[in-house]
Amino acid sequence: MAADVPLLRARGVSKLYGTRVACRDVGLDLWPGEVLGIVGESGSGKTTLLGCLSGRLVPTSGRVEFMLRDGTVVDVLQLPEPALRKLARADWGVVHQNPRDGLRAGVTAGANVGERLMALGARHYGRIRAEALDWLDRVEIDRERIDDWPETFSSGMQQRLQIARTLVTRPRLVFMDEPTGGLDVSVQARLLDLVRGLTSDLGLSAIIVTHDLAVTRLLAHRLLVMRGGEVVESGLTDQVLDDPQHPYTQLLVSSVLQP
Amino acid sequence: MSAYNFAFLDEQTKRMIRRALLKAVAIPGHQVPFGSREMPLSYGWGTGGVQVTASVIGPDDVFKVIDQGADDTTNAVSIRQFFERTTRVRTTTRTDTATLIQTRHRIPETPLREGQILVLQVPIPEPLRWLEPREIETRKMHALEEYGVMHVRLYEDITRHGHVETAYDYPVLVNGRYLMRPSPIPKFDNPKLDRNPALLLFGAGREKRIYAVPPYTPVRSLDFEDHPFTVERWDRMCALCGAADAFMDEIVVDDKGGRMFVCSDTDYCEDRRGR
Amino acid sequence: MYVAVKGGEKAIANAHRLLAEERRGDPSVPELTLDQIDQQLGLAVDRVMTEGSLYDRELAALAIKQARGDLIEAIFLARAYRTTLPRFGATRPIDTSSMVVRRRVSATFKDVPGGQILGATFDYTHRLLDWSLAVPGERNGHGAASGPASQPAVNGRDHAQPGSDLAPLGGRLPRAIDALDRDGLIEPEEADPDDRPVADLTRDGLGLPAGRDARLQNLARADEGFVLALGYATQRGYGRNHPFAGEIRVGEVEIELVPEELGFPITIGEITLTECQMVNQFKGTATAPPQFTRGYGLTFGHTERKAMTMALVDRALRCHELGETPTSPPQDEEFVLSHSDNVEASGFVQHLKLPHHVDFQSELVLIRTLRSEAEARAR
Numbered sequence: 001m002a003a004d005v006p007l008l009r010a011r012g013v014s015k016l017y018g019t020r021v022a023c024r025d026v027g028l029d030l031w032p033g034e035v036l037g038i039v040g041e042s043g044s045g046k047t048t049l050l051g052c053l054s055g056r057l058v059p060t061s062g063r064v065e066f067m068l069r070d071g072t073v074v075d076v077l078q079l080p081e082p083a084l085r086k087l088a089r090a091d092w093g094v095v096h097q098n099p100r101d102g103l104r105a106g107v108t109a110g111a112n113v114g115e116r117l118m119a120l121g122a123r124h125y126g127r128i129r130a131e132a133l134d135w136l137d138r139v140e141i142d143r144e145r146i147d148d149w150p151e152t153f154s155s156g157m158q159q160r161l162q163i164a165r166t167l168v169t170r171p172r173l174v175f176m177d178e179p180t181g182g183l184d185v186s187v188q189a190r191l192l193d194l195v196r197g198l199t200s201d202l203g204l205s206a207i208i209v210t211h212d213l214a215v216t217r218l219l220a221h222r223l224l225v226m227r228g229g230e231v232v233e234s235g236l237t238d239q240v241l242d243d244p245q246h247p248y249t250q251l252l253v254s255s256v257l258q259p
Numbered sequence: 260m261s262a263y264n265f266a267f268l269d270e271q272t273k274r275m276i277r278r279a280l281l282k283a284v285a286i287p288g289h290q291v292p293f294g295s296r297e298m299p300l301s302y303g304w305g306t307g308g309v310q311v312t313a314s315v316i317g318p319d320d321v322f323k324v325i326d327q328g329a330d331d332t333t334n335a336v337s338i339r340q341f342f343e344r345t346t347r348v349r350t351t352t353r354t355d356t357a358t359l360i361q362t363r364h365r366i367p368e369t370p371l372r373e374g375q376i377l378v379l380q381v382p383i384p385e386p387l388r389w390l391e392p393r394e395i396e397t398r399k400m401h402a403l404e405e406y407g408v409m410h411v412r413l414y415e416d417i418t419r420h421g422h423v424e425t426a427y428d429y430p431v432l433v434n435g436r437y438l439m440r441p442s443p444i445p446k447f448d449n450p451k452l453d454r455n456p457a458l459l460l461f462g463a464g465r466e467k468r469i470y471a472v473p474p475y476t477p478v479r480s481l482d483f484e485d486h487p488f489t490v491e492r493w494d495r496m497c498a499l500c501g502a503a504d505a506f507m508d509e510i511v512v513d514d515k516g517g518r519m520f521v522c523s524d525t526d527y528c529e530d531r532r533g534r
Numbered sequence: 535m536y537v538a539v540k541g542g543e544k545a546i547a548n549a550h551r552l553l554a555e556e557r558r559g560d561p562s563v564p565e566l567t568l569d570q571i572d573q574q575l576g577l578a579v580d581r582v583m584t585e586g587s588l589y590d591r592e593l594a595a596l597a598i599k600q601a602r603g604d605l606i607e608a609i610f611l612a613r614a615y616r617t618t619l620p621r622f623g624a625t626r627p628i629d630t631s632s633m634v635v636r637r638r639v640s641a642t643f644k645d646v647p648g649g650q651i652l653g654a655t656f657d658y659t660h661r662l663l664d665w666s667l668a669v670p671g672e673r674n675g676h677g678a679a680s681g682p683a684s685q686p687a688v689n690g691r692d693h694a695q696p697g698s699d700l701a702p703l704g705g706r707l708p709r710a711i712d713a714l715d716r717d718g719l720i721e722p723e724e725a726d727p728d729d730r731p732v733a734d735l736t737r738d739g740l741g742l743p744a745g746r747d748a749r750l751q752n753l754a755r756a757d758e759g760f761v762l763a764l765g766y767a768t769q770r771g772y773g774r775n776h777p778f779a780g781e782i783r784v785g786e787v788e789i790e791l792v793p794e795e796l797g798f799p800i801t802i803g804e805i806t807l808t809e810c811q812m813v814n815q816f817k818g819t820a821t822a823p824p825q826f827t828r829g830y831g832l833t834f835g836h837t838e839r840k841a842m843t844m845a846l847v848d849r850a851l852r853c854h855e856l857g858e859t860p861t862s863p864p865q866d867e868e869f870v871l872s873h874s875d876n877v878e879a880s881g882f883v884q885h886l887k888l889p890h891h892v893d894f895q896s897e898l899v900l901i902r903t904l905r906s907e908a909e910a911r912a913r
Binding site for chain 1: 399402403405406407408410411414415417418482483484485486
């Protein structure tokens with residue numbers, strides 16, 4: 001496996017809706033073990049970009065390449081739907097802003113966490129349950145809740161459950177869309193701490209889309225700043241946030257309320 | 260009935276059904292759509308089985324029909340009469356001499372032989388139907404072997420009851436690839452599907468699907484390693500023939516709750532009693 | 535001593551004999567003839583032909599007689615008979631604009647070329663039981679003008695039959711909504727640019743997602759009550775599409791076939807059809823100006839209710855083509871088309887009468903096990 005091949009590479013990704021530009025000519029490289037943050041205000045095109053990278057939206061132009069476990073590189077946008085679904089199931093994970101979009105309703109927390117294991121062939125009830133309990137511990141959900149339905153959980157707990165459900169199979173690439181959106185400030189902090197711990201313990205590669213600079217400061221190694229569909233600045237998180245070059249980035253950074 | 264073709268269906272239709280059957284045999288457990296016709300029997304009453312039988316039956320066949328394991332239940336009688344009238348083929352109640360057997364809800368107790376064909380009547384062919392109502396989605400799930408959701412259902416049953424809640428039409432994995440519903444046979448009969456020397460054909464007339472398990476195909480009932488698949492047991496023997504290893508019918512004999520158990524498979528029971 | 539249950543064959547034979555007796559009823563009452571059913575219960579015959587997908591009045595009348603008036607059972611008989619019929623060809627597409635119209639109404643315009651032709655309709659009757667019908671031979675309990683309605687007139691006058699007013703229109707009655715079409719106010723009905731073969735539900739079964747041709751076939755033979763309920767639901771807000779009855783016409787059309795040996799079309803017969811064109815909610819896009827949209831219904835015989843509700847549900851199911859988000863059951867293609875066939879539905883519902891004691895025994899074994907385990911845990 002070549003050391004100079006990124007896990008995910010995008011070049012010239014653009015998405016237009018009629019004449020409206022959602023994102024234009026975006027390129028990026030994501031390396032194994034890296035967390036890449038994409039920041040911008042709403043309307044900046046960051047969510048559209050995430051959709052294009054994860055195969056859920058078809059870009060108007062551009063290339064997205066992903067390196068498989070065996071080292072071969074595939075063109076994600078050219079994959080037929082079955083191959084894409086298989087890839088998404090085995091190698092990718094998605095954490096949605098609204099946890100209900102990423103959880104199975106009407107099914108217990110334990111089954112939610114165990115499902116991906118079962119989809120990949122796990123057939124021992126006791127071991128599946130043990131692993132589910134283990135993950136509930138990791139995401140700080142009380143073990144007693146394993147047989148409860150997610151509908152009975154608080155939104156913070158639902159989000160943590162979603163993260164457990166997604167990470168249980170250790171996907172090689174995780175896409176996160178505003179993972180702390182809609183949560184209380186204190187709940188957010190706890191969740192961010194958790195995600196930070198997990199990404200470093202598991203050596204996850206992730207792309208996190210957010211409007212919140214604090215999230216990127218805490219989680220991302222590198223950063224892309226988007227505005228009006230274009231990338232205006234990129235670089236190491238600390239460098240970009242401490243010494244912003246582009247006027248828009250400067251505006252963003254300075255407008256964050258200091259405690 | 261002399262105005263009708265042999266076995267009621269015209270030859271074009273039989274050919275169309277046989278093409279579907281060949282496809283089904285080539286891909287064990289995979290549901291093949293077919294242009295099901297309206298038959299003189301109601302949808303839901305075995306039209307799929309009847310169409311499959313009509314497409315494979317020939318003048319030299321010996322034909323048996325059972326429902327709930329018995330030859331003399333009303334619907335079995337009705338179907339047997341239908342084929343008697345439209346084919347004049349020899350009929351029998353004996354499993355061992357039949358070449359073609361159409362059945363509803365049971366697999367005969369007498370082991371089947373190579374060369375025999377068993378046609379099973381199927382109400383709902385899709386094993387994922389209760390988990391995913393849309394056919395467009397279940398088609399994709401089969402194509403991509405996305406069966407995780409079925410195991411989630413089993414996990415939930417065990418969590419809630421300590422057992423899988425399904426007693427009949429228990430889902431199986433055919434040839435290690437396709438998830439299949441074996442029709443509403445009791446799970447007691449599932450083991451008979453595995454590596455059966457006979458050809459097993461499944462017809463769903465109303466839902467318009469055909470599937471098949473060719474001879475000697477591995478068929479495995481879904482379970483967990485630590486909660487293995489088990490079959491029903493009774494603590495009584497058949498009151499007529501003494502069998503302890505057959506599926507039992509429970510008969511209420513008086514208004515004080517008195518019960519007796521007899522073999523559901525009438526041919527098997529008669530055979531044991533020396534006819 | 536328990537004796538195994540036997541005698542199914544005898545029971546069935548006796549059941550059939552009893553059925554034949556009950557079908558005949560009191561032998562001192564005259565037996566129904568097929569002509570009587572065809573002529574005097576004509577709308578029942580029309581329904582059986584439409585949902586049986588078979589145009590043959592005598593056959594439908596026989597089916598109704600055999601089914602003792604149970605129309606769904608009669609439709610089943612028609613369909614089963616249809617299975618045995620060989621197919622030797624397909625007709626040319628019917629041209630309903632050349633229909634010999636017996637009735638034509640439009641709610642979108644007060645007056646249209648050719649006029650509003652009431653024809654024979656229940657629409658303006660007062661639903662008062664007419665006791666004169668109880669005794670054969672008496673007529674006219676409603677105080678209507680005696681004698682046949684032979685004074686045809688147009689619009690403001692009571693127009694019961696088309697008169698010679700059609701001569702200036704070339705003998706054909708133009709469609710009421712042609713004016714909308716000419717001005718580009720309504721989406722055009724266009725032939726398929728790829729000229730794909732038409733779906734055939736009676737041969738190939740329903741594939742999902744379905745094209746409009748398969749949907750319309752499904753709706754034409756669908757249970758009238760089911761389609762009525764769904765159409766009604768759209769009017770009450772479940773997938774509302776703002777309908778106007780552009781035109782409903784009833785009359786006879788010729789059926790043409792091109793035999794291979796001849797190479798030119800010949801007329802093989804004439805059938806009665808009911809056609810309904812609904813004019814629905816207009817739609818436009820950023821680039822195209824708004825146009826009214828369409829719903830279409832076509833049925834055998836004089837079956838307005840069915841043709842109208844078919845058009846309402848057709849329009850509801852076109853939501854995807856028209857860029858609408860489906861929000862209710864009438865817009866759910868899989869739900870509507872999978873449950874519309876009353877022969878399938880009736881069969882499956884009634885199959886619950888078949889023995890299920892083996893499966894029930896399996897459930898009993900399971901439930902007894904679960905209960906005894908629960909009791910053991912409680913102790």
